[in-house]
Amino acid sequence: MGLTLTEKILSRASGRKVSPGDVIEANVDLVAFHDLTGYHVIEVIEKVGMKIHRVDNLVIAFDHLVPPPDVRSAEIQKSIREFVKLHKISNFHDGGYGILHQVLIEKYVLPGQFVIAADSHTTTSGALGAFAQGMGASDIAAAVLTGKTWLVVPQPFKIVLDGRLREWVTGKDVALEILRVFKADYFNGMSIEVFVKNGTDFPMDYRATVANMGIEMNADTLMFVPDEETKRFIESERGYTPNIIQPDNDAEYVDEYTVELDKVELLVAAPHSVDNVKSVSEVEGIDVDYVFIGSCTNGRLSDLEIAAKIMKGKKVKTRCIVIPASWKIFVKAMELGYIQTLVEAGCIVTYGTCGPCIGGHFGVTAPGETVVATINRNFIGRMGSPQAKIYLSGPSVAAATAVLGKIAEPGDVI
Ligand SMILES: CC(C)[C@H](C(=O)O)[C@@H](O)C(=O)O
Numbered sequence: 001m002g003l004t005l006t007e008k009i010l011s012r013a014s015g016r017k018v019s020p021g022d023v024i025e026a027n028v029d030l031v032a033f034h035d036l037t038g039y040h041v042i043e044v045i046e047k048v049g050m051k052i053h054r055v056d057n058l059v060i061a062f063d064h065l066v067p068p069p070d071v072r073s074a075e076i077q078k079s080i081r082e083f084v085k086l087h088k089i090s091n092f093h094d095g096g097y098g099i100l101h102q103v104l105i106e107k108y109v110l111p112g113q114f115v116i117a118a119d120s121h122t123t124t125s126g127a128l129g130a131f132a133q134g135m136g137a138s139d140i141a142a143a144v145l146t147g148k149t150w151l152v153v154p155q156p157f158k159i160v161l162d163g164r165l166r167e168w169v170t171g172k173d174v175a176l177e178i179l180r181v182f183k184a185d186y187f188n189g190m191s192i193e194v195f196v197k198n199g200t201d202f203p204m205d206y207r208a209t210v211a212n213m214g215i216e217m218n219a220d221t222l223m224f225v226p227d228e229e230t231k232r233f234i235e236s237e238r239g240y241t242p243n244i245i246q247p248d249n250d251a252e253y254v255d256e257y258t259v260e261l262d263k264v265e266l267l268v269a270a271p272h273s274v275d276n277v278k279s280v281s282e283v284e285g286i287d288v289d290y291v292f293i294g295s296c297t298n299g300r301l302s303d304l305e306i307a308a309k310i311m312k313g314k315k316v317k318t319r320c321i322v323i324p325a326s327w328k329i330f331v332k333a334m335e336l337g338y339i340q341t342l343v344e345a346g347c348i349v350t351y352g353t354c355g356p357c358i359g360g361h362f363g364v365t366a367p368g369e370t371v372v373a374t375i376n377r378n379f380i381g382r383m384g385s386p387q388a389k390i391y392l393s394g395p396s397v398a399a400a401t402a403v404l405g406k407i408a409e410p411g412d413v414i
């Protein structure tokens with residue numbers, strides 16, 4: 001019997017052949033944290049007092065508290081900077097460089113790696129075919145000190161993406177479609193391996209969105225089987241061609257499901273849960289106060305391109321904040337004129353912060369407000385007030401909504 005991608009990666013990382021259900025100890029290829037959880041990671045490291053196992057596979061990026069909204073946040077960042085200096089950590093990205101998950105896929109992660117980070121959306125790196133799992137701060141501290149962690153090998157589930165998406169429908173709609181069908185807790189204890197039938201029909205930006213939302217499906221990880229698109233992305237971002245690893249043809253999965261891409265509609269997750277999925281036509285016309293386009297879910301170049309296409313020559317009727325997920329994306333979007341279009345349409349544009357996604361700062365919601373956001377979570381209080389209502393959508397619905405002031409489809413605007 002052949003091996004799944006999950007089994008291949010975890011067998012290599014643990015140095016023995018593993019099977020689903022095994023409790024294993026494995027060597028991590030990359031370990032990462034950000035400012036908010038980093039504070040706790042460092043606290044544990046300092047308490048234990050051991051030396052860092054390897055600085056070259058440790059990545060730190062500031063994103064949650066960027067720019068620091070209060071003295072406590074500034075202090076947290078200051079203490080992490082001192083830690084970085086003390087341990088001579090070179091893979092450190094201070095505020096403004098990008099959201100950790102975006103930085104990881106732009107610069108560090110490779111297909112087949114075992115990656116852990118102190119943030120639940122670490123699954124984003126599964127876009128490149130890495131087994132990437134979020135863990136708590138103490139587990140991450142232990143991995144920083146020993147180079148190892150432990151985990152239960154998840155049950156592998158196969159999802160096939162077949163066909164081609166309709167106009168304006170993107171990776172976010174595919175993630176929501178999977179949540180519509182399976183609901184938010186189905187994949188508990190599983191790893192999802194996604195096979196794209198025709199790789200070019202499902203580009204890396206879309207893969208990153210779906211992998212990002214793997215944790216919202218409650219999967220341990222969600223990986224796209226590496227293919228030509230994976231190679232293309234790494235070549236264009238980093239200038240070299242990676243080796244890719246794929247599951248065997250006769251690998252066994254607990255189950256399998258095919259998403260017919262041409263049947264996927266424009267979807268939203270209505271308040272207050274990610275699996276309360278509705279087609280946009282069911283909620284069209286609801287008045288909206290505020291639109292947020294950004295985050296590690298949908299702050300990529302293709303998201304900004306779609307928003308700019310829809311907003312070109314128009315003015316937004318809602319408040320609208322746009323946050324590209326990294327400096328690199330911001331610069332590309334500037335060169336391509338997207339930032340100018342969005343600013344002229346009346347959006348506030350900044351970069352490199354989680355900001356409103358977690359209701360921390362930079363655009364929190366007031367009681368009674370209705371929000372459309374391209375983020376991954378809409379539970380009560382996520383973006384500020386517990387009395388706000390959050391609809392999750394892809395970039396085209398968010399942009400059309402900002403222009404019309406009510407939930408809309410791109411076709412209503414263009
Ligand atoms: C703050 C952090 C622990 C959290 C996570 O792990 O996901 C955050 O990034 C989020 O999106 O809710």
Ligand code: SF4
Pocket residue numbers: 063064099119121295296297353354357358375376
């Ligand atoms: S952008 Fe949002 S989902 Fe992503 S890491 Fe930041 S807070 Fe979490």
